[in-house]
Amino acid sequence: ATAERSLVLVKPDGVARGLVGEVVSRLEAKGLRLVAAELRTLTAEVAETHYAEHQGKPFFAGLVEFITGGPLLALVVEGPRAIEAFRALAGATDPVKAAPGTIRGDLALEVGENIVHGSDSPESAAREIALFFPNL
Ligand code: DAT
Numbered sequence: 001a002t003a004e005r006s007l008v009l010v011k012p013d014g015v016a017r018g019l020v021g022e023v024v025s026r027l028e029a030k031g032l033r034l035v036a037a038e039l040r041t042l043t044a045e046v047a048e049t050h051y052a053e054h055q056g057k058p059f060f061a062g063l064v065e066f067i068t069g070g071p072l073l074a075l076v077v078e079g080p081r082a083i084e085a086f087r088a089l090a091g092a093t094d095p096v097k098a099a100p101g102t103i104r105g106d107l108a109l110e111v112g113e114n115i116v117h118g119s120d121s122p123e124s125a126a127r128e129i130a131l132f133f134p135n136l
């Protein structure tokens with residue numbers, strides 16, 4: 001199958017909890033290939049651009065505060081249907097509803113601290129990869 005790319009973030013809660021290795025291990029075990037990786041702390045401007053679709057929602061300010069609150073690991077992963085494949089590994093947005101066996105289902109309890117981000121469509125993947133890794 002043709003390779004596809006997705007932006008994956010291990011969010012500040014995941015980095016702070018020492019779950020970088022766990023997340024990378026799971027996506028590598030699945031067969032996704034690492035294309036880029038960088039530990040960085042987001043500015044509010046980058047965070048607001050990344051989460052532009054959620055502007056105006058009641059949780060937006062808290063989301064930006066959380067995602068800029070410490071270093072995160074930004075990754076680009078590649079593989080057949082990488083976008084859908086990583087979303088399946090991540091599990092549902094609400095970790096209580098996320099199935100056991102998924103990253104969120106196994107490792108998180110609160111929607112605001114759900115460890116990972118994964119692009120949700122080819123259009124968002126292209127936009128998010130360009131935002132985080134303009135040289136790719
Ligand atoms: P996902 O991260 O599964 O793509 P999303 O794009 O709907 O989910 O939302 C982005 C992030 O915003 C999500 O990972 C956690 C936060 N979030 C979403 N809905 C929320 C809510 N109702 N209350 C608090 N935070 C929320």
Ligand code: MG
Nearest residue numbers: 117118119120
């Ligand atoms: Mg999303």
